[in-house]
Each structure stands twice: as structure tokens, then as C-alpha cells.
Amino acid sequence: MIDIADLATAFQARFGMRPRVFCAPGRVNLIGEHTDYNDGFVLPMAIDRGTAAAVSPRQDAKLRVWSLNLDETLERDLGNLGSGRRGSWSDYVEGIAAALEDRGIRPAGADIAIKSDVSIGGGLSSSAAFEMALGTALAAVSGNTIDRLSLALAGQTAEHNHVGIQSGIMDQFISVHALEGHALLLDCRSLEARPVPLRLGDYEVVVCDSRVRHTLASSEYNQRRQDCRAGVELLGNVLPGVRALRDVTLQQLENHRSLLPETVYRRCRHVITENSRTLAAAAALEGGDAATMGRLMSDSHRSLRDDYEVSCDEIDLLVRSAQQQPGVLGARMTGGGFGGCTVNLVLHRNFDSFRENVSREYADAFRIEPEIFTVRPSAGAREVLF
Ligand code: GLA
Numbered sequence: 001m002i003d004i005a006d007l008a009t010a011f012q013a014r015f016g017m018r019p020r021v022f023c024a025p026g027r028v029n030l031i032g033e034h035t036d037y038n039d040g041f042v043l044p045m046a047i048d049r050g051t052a053a054a055v056s057p058r059q060d061a062k063l064r065v066w067s068l069n070l071d072e073t074l075e076r077d078l079g080n081l082g083s084g085r086r087g088s089w090s091d092y093v094e095g096i097a098a099a100l101e102d103r104g105i106r107p108a109g110a111d112i113a114i115k116s117d118v119s120i121g122g123g124l125s126s127s128a129a130f131e132m133a134l135g136t137a138l139a140a141v142s143g144n145t146i147d148r149l150s151l152a153l154a155g156q157t158a159e160h161n162h163v164g165i166q167s168g169i170m171d172q173f174i175s176v177h178a179l180e181g182h183a184l185l186l187d188c189r190s191l192e193a194r195p196v197p198l199r200l201g202d203y204e205v206v207v208c209d210s211r212v213r214h215t216l217a218s219s220e221y222n223q224r225r226q227d228c229r230a231g232v233e234l235l236g237n238v239l240p241g242v243r244a245l246r247d248v249t250l251q252q253l254e255n256h257r258s259l260l261p262e263t264v265y266r267r268c269r270h271v272i273t274e275n276s277r278t279l280a281a282a283a284a285l286e287g288g289d290a291a292t293m294g295r296l297m298s299d300s301h302r303s304l305r306d307d308y309e310v311s312c313d314e315i316d317l318l319v320r321s322a323q324q325q326p327g328v329l330g331a332r333m334t335g336g337g338f339g340g341c342t343v344n345l346v347l348h349r350n351f352d353s354f355r356e357n358v359s360r361e362y363a364d365a366f367r368i369e370p371e372i373f374t375v376r377p378s379a380g381a382r383e384v385l386f
Helices: 004-015 090-102 126-141 148-163 170-177 217-236 250-255 262-286 290-306 313-323 348-366
Strands: 020-031 041-057 062-067 072-077 110-116 182-187 192-197 203-213 328-334 339-347 371-375 382-384
Touching (some): 004 020, 004 041, 020 126, 020 203, 020 290, 020 339, 041 126, 062 090, 090 126, 110 126, 126 148, 126 170, 170 182, 182 262, 203 313, 262 290, 290 328, 313 348
Antiparallel strands (some): 020 041, 020 382, 062 072, 203 339, 203 371, 328 339
16 A cells, blocks of 8 residues: 555655645456457456555646656646657656546646556556546646546547557546445446445455566557457458447357458457356356356456467466465456466465465466465545545
8 A cells, every 4th residue: 555644745845735645546357358448348346556646736837747666757848748659657647648638628737746556567557547546636636527437538548549559448447436345347338337246255356466577468469459350340241230249149259250260260259258257257246156256267367368368378377376276266367468467266264375385386487476465346546635
């Protein structure tokens, strides 16, 4: 947890004003991977780690943002923000300010200090947490209110235009809409969300951070989107009314398999089966059936590894090792893939041995200490009073 009083003190020491503070959580996706940009279903929960933004207004039209994690400061004129795509955190700052402006929220000059305790680029949506904390702070200091959905969409626009990743809406959506104690079943077509209480009995949600991030993550992500689009186009020729893979059943896919290149077929099969698993997982959680939830998570991993091909050796080992530990109901990669984190359902009393055994096996194989911790389902972006 970020120490908000510490952040406010650091802000005041540097900028001479008492700030307001806004925070937004990272997320772990329980199931429903690479389905959001296919108009499908996802089941993420916000975690008790995130980003906090301390802010106070300035008299001029300058944006000064200090990242405490990087100890870097960035200054921009609001009239001349820059067009991003530098591969640096400035892309997110410029992107959010521009996307808010597009939505009629003109950011005013501000001093901002940002601190995060979600590891950067680690698959727990550090970027969405950053965008949503910064976006709420910018909107508030400009005297504007912005509804949660518009803020989430502004974050997605920033990713598309300034960062260069054609991401879906899941990460930003959960970062602003999350409810404590719940996951959200989000329909990414209608953008309607159903809160799903996390009824896991004696099990808890455990994250294993592989602490690796492969450089092909963003190019492969955009490539997967294209594969799905190709599938929709080819299937749409024979299945009128198909707008997205959401509209295709497994039976239809099998019937028309010969129309698709093998890779495209497997990408489609992952998305279609993952949508079914996600709906079944929400029902299992609602019914307090943690065992079924765990089994669906492990099935999801297999599909992401073999059909969607977004896993990697490090993540596969973390999943395999987890599945062999006592008291584990399920394990899978979470997020975009190519490194990052796994999510696991672990019996509370087995947590210590789980952490010890998985860490040892992983460190033996890759000479990297993973970070293994439990996460609690937390609330979405908000102002923090201190
Ligand atoms: C990243 C993207 C999300 C989603 C996941 C994969 O986290 O930002 O929109 O597509 O990958 O499920």
C-alpha cells in the first residue's frame, strides 16, 4: 500500500502546496483473457496495489509531473503536449491529457506527484492504474467531473494513440469501476458489468510475478488482434451478422474450419472457448464453487499457451509448479502475456509452503526470484482523504 501521508509530505516539500490525492488500483484478471477486444467477457478484480497522484493547480498552463518511482520530472505546455510513441512514461501523460481534451475536459495547469506500488510492465495493469489516477487528478484540478466510463475510454484512447497498443477496455474499466470484495463480469460489447462476490471459502487469490517481460509483448499483442479480425472477416463471409468472435459458436467455428488458416483457427478457438469459460467461472464464483473456478483457470492457461500462444517458458513453469502444490485449485497466466504474472487459487493455510516451493523451483530454473503475494479485491479509483 502506498503511504499517502508520505506522498503528500513529499509533494508539499517540493511544490510548496498541500495537494489533493487520488488513487487507482491495478488489477488481476481471474479469467477472460484476450476476449475484451473481441466483444467478449472478462472477469477481473482490482487489487490492493495501485497508483496515487497528488495534485495541486498552477496559475499557468503548464503540466509538471514528478514520478517518485523513477525520480524523473516531466514538463509540458498544455497547448503543446506532444504526440507520444516515445516508449517512455511521457506517452501516458500526454495521452491522457489529450484524450481528456478530446472529451471536452480541458486540463488546467497542475503540479502532480505520482507514486505506484504495482510493478511497472508486470501484467497487473500498472499503466491503467497510472492513467486512471492521473486522469481523475487532472479532471478534478480542472474543476471538471468525468464519469467513470468516459475516463476508462480516455485511457484506452491514450493506449491506442500515444502508446501504440491496440488494447481492449478491461484494464481501465476495472480500475475505475471495481467494488471492494468483488470481481466484475464485464460484457465488453455492451459495457455492462455485474459484480461477482469473491466467494472462495478458505482459498485466496495469489499472484506470482515472474519479473520478466519479453520485448515482443506489444507487437505480438497487436498481431493477435489482427488474427482475430482476419477470423471475423473470413467467418463473416459465410455467417452473416457476425461482427466479432463473440458472435461465433464453437460448432460454427468447427463447421467452417477449412476456411481459416490454421493459426487463425486456433486463435478463434481460444477466444470462443474462453468466453464460455468466463461465463461459467462467474457462475461458479457466485455459487461458491471454488473448485470449478480453479479448473476453469487451468483450462484457460492451456488454451492461452497452446492456441493463443501468448505464454512463455517462465510463466509456464510458474503455472506447472503451482498446479503441483497441495491446496491449489487452479493457476493461469494473467494479462496480455509474454511474461508478467500468474494468478492462482491457493488454500490459505498452504500459502507459505506454496510460496517457498514455487519460488525455489522458479529460481532454480531461471535464476530469478519471483515475487509471490496474496491480493485482496479492492475498490476502484477514488479521492483519498488524509
Ligand atoms: C492487456 C490489455 C487488455 C486485455 C489483456 C488480455 O492487459 O490491456 O485490454 O486485452 O491484455 O486479456
